[in-house]
Amino acid sequence: MKTVSRVINKEPSVRKKTYDIVMEAVNELNYQPNLAARNLAGTSSFTVGLVYDNPNAYYVIDMQNGVLSRCKDEGYELVIHPCTYTDANMEADFITMIKRSRLAGLVLTPPLSEQSSITNLLDELNIHYVRVLSGRPTDDDQDTCIYVNDYKAAYEITTHLLTHGHENIGFICGDKEHKSTSERLEGYKAALADHKTLFNSEFIYDGKYSFESGVEGAKALLADDNKLAITAILGGNDEMAAGALFASRLMGIAIPEQLSITGFEDSPFSRQTWPKLTTAHQANDVISQHAARLLFTKTRGARNQDKDIITSFTPSLVIRESSGPKQ
Amino acid sequence: MKTVSRVINKEPSVRKKTYDIVMEAVNELNYQPNLAARNLAGTSSFTVGLVYDNPNAYYVIDMQNGVLSRCKDEGYELVIHPCTYTDANMEADFITMIKRSRLAGLVLTPPLSEQSSITNLLDELNIHYVRVLSGRPTDDDQDTCIYVNDYKAAYEITTHLLTHGHENIGFICGDKEHKSTSERLEGYKAALADHKTLFNSEFIYDGKYSFESGVEGAKALLADDNKLAITAILGGNDEMAAGALFASRLMGIAIPEQLSITGFEDSPFSRQTWPKLTTAHQANDVISQHAARLLFTKTRGARNQDKDIITSFTPSLVIRESSGPKQ
DNA sequence: AGTTAAAATGACAACGCTGTCAATAAGCTA
DNA sequence: TAGCTTATTGACAGCGTTGTCATTTTAACT
DSSP: OHHHHHHHTTOSOOOHHHHHHHHHHHHHHTOOOOHHHHHHHSSSOSEEEEEEOOOOHHHHHHHHHHHHHHHHHHTOEEEEEEOOTTOTTHHHHHHHHHHHSOOSEEEEOTTGGGOHHHHHHHHHHTOOEEEEEESOOOSTTTTTEEEEOHHHHHHHHHHHHHHTTOOSEEEEEOOTTSHHHHHHHHHHHHHHHHTTOOOOGGGEEEOOSSHHHHHHHHHHHTHHHHTTOOOEEEESSHHHHHHHHHHHHHTTOOTTTTOEEEOSBOOGGGGSSSSOOBEEEOOHHHHHHHHHHHHHHHHHTTTTOOTTOOOEEOOEEEOOTTOOOOO | OHHHHHHHTTOSOOOHHHHHHHHHHHHHHTOOOOHHHHHHHSSSOSEEEEEEOOOOHHHHHHHHHHHHHHHHHHTOEEEEEEOOTTOTTHHHHHHHHHHHSOOSEEEEOTTGGGOHHHHHHHHHHTOOEEEEEESOOOSTTTTTEEEEOHHHHHHHHHHHHHHTTOOSEEEEEOOTTSHHHHHHHHHHHHHHHHTTOOOOGGGEEEOOSSHHHHHHHHHHHTHHHHTTOOOEEEESSHHHHHHHHHHHHHTTOOTTTTOEEEOSBOOGGGGSSSSOOBEEEOOHHHHHHHHHHHHHHHHHTTTTOOTTOOOEEOOEEEOOTTOOOOO
């Protein structure tokens, strides 16, 4: 009985022959260890939680599926935990979740992962967690964070537009509170600087990562018969870019002939517009898979280290029909 | 100890005074029963599964959140199980899931819930389940199914268009294999019949519930300078309606002046188009809440019956700017 | 008050695993 | 081959609940 447990958990000190015998029986009986019993008996838990407050359904599904696929492979259970970070009883909420099912750890996704109040709470409670964050990787948090280098991606998109001759490039930003917003803006600025193009704050519109705000943003940037002479608009995400696209269409502006528009994230949005959006592909499912792997590694401590975990991702430029050379 | 268990499980034979004492302690200590232990010891499980193969992220998130909100209230755990019904080892997949965590039951969502191979398997395995189905309620399945009356909703949308003077109404259908497709088509036909309007099969386009197929559908229906004289298009879902809207725009057709377009489902899609879509609001979160409640009732047997469960929902007409009188 | 039935509480095993530690088998040395 | 060390296996308790059944308390009667 205990030997079977050893085999299942890939513990050392099991003779090859014994291992084979057990595995044969496991396969024949289609044995599946009972998760409740494992969680109850063992010192480590086989349940991880995914916590999110991002309202973007596409994003959430991708994150779920990524974590889930790793969980399946490793025999872990996934508990999903949507929440709103404005929630006053968030602390009680977390504690309840943790008491209910002892968790191996949590995967925190942005923007909630940026909240230090949450990480402090988890540190206090001694709960493992991995954060998915927007930003450039730092050395200190290699074993706790997965970075999505929005800075670099925005730099690349902006460069793409600059090399196509665009100089007056509008930028529709997302929510100010999100780290991704400032990272993307910084990348945009850096690209301008590297191409000796002046930054103009009039080209910046403060949006809300929503379709509507994309519409408003484009209207504002292109107002007064486009007196700013904008020839390209960089959307802070695909949703806003889609909004900008729609607004442009209503104004009778031809895309990409008169105006290039780019998105960010490569969500289904970017393929449901016409023309399809040039964007930065963000592999959310892969990102979340690595987040899960990183969490498993932490949980299991030194043994079973997983060395192939990538902790920094840069969304890659996907050029489609919504952008082209300045005419 | 056992008395606490009785209080937690709302079992009878606990004196009011004892109940209060226990509850006070529970609140003070913020006691949360350990789910793993409950699942292991008890005869009934406190974990339910949500199984889905619908690729629509908005739909899935709504279903998850609805089930989750009930689970939270009732102290249940939710295991999400995305899958593809073409999966050859689906059976093994289900059995693995069931062995891993003993489940109180499953909520099955369409289109997978329409597959009798799955329900047969679950019947064999003696697993409780509740199906969310498209269609008109029947008497036999009152305690196993939640119906979404797409027939009636399509009837209402079609009637809305008919009463606005439209007679040549195109219909962009979804996947043929989905029950919702035929139900919606039947509703459309019934409305036509009741308004003494002839059904014309040329007005029907077979789409795929995707944005792209909506675009194609509108192009086909409005081809040859609209020789069919179509003045309204009924989208099989919002995504296709959004596609149709976009195609119309490209063709220079004014919405709703020259053409009325309606969607189905009232997903965020219907508000991200311009003009916003007239559609049938399908309260997926409420539907899934009731599905969860129905499942809990089944699980707990006779005691704790929940009498307010609605097992039939009719999406309700939401009139927005994409539809208007025939001109 | 004394008796009896019914209601409320408690004692204890069991759920299916894992951790600990003891027992055994295998491998090695002299 | 005895005598040792080390690798492998097994026995048993315990994780935090619930189900069963025994025990105690309360209520309802003579």
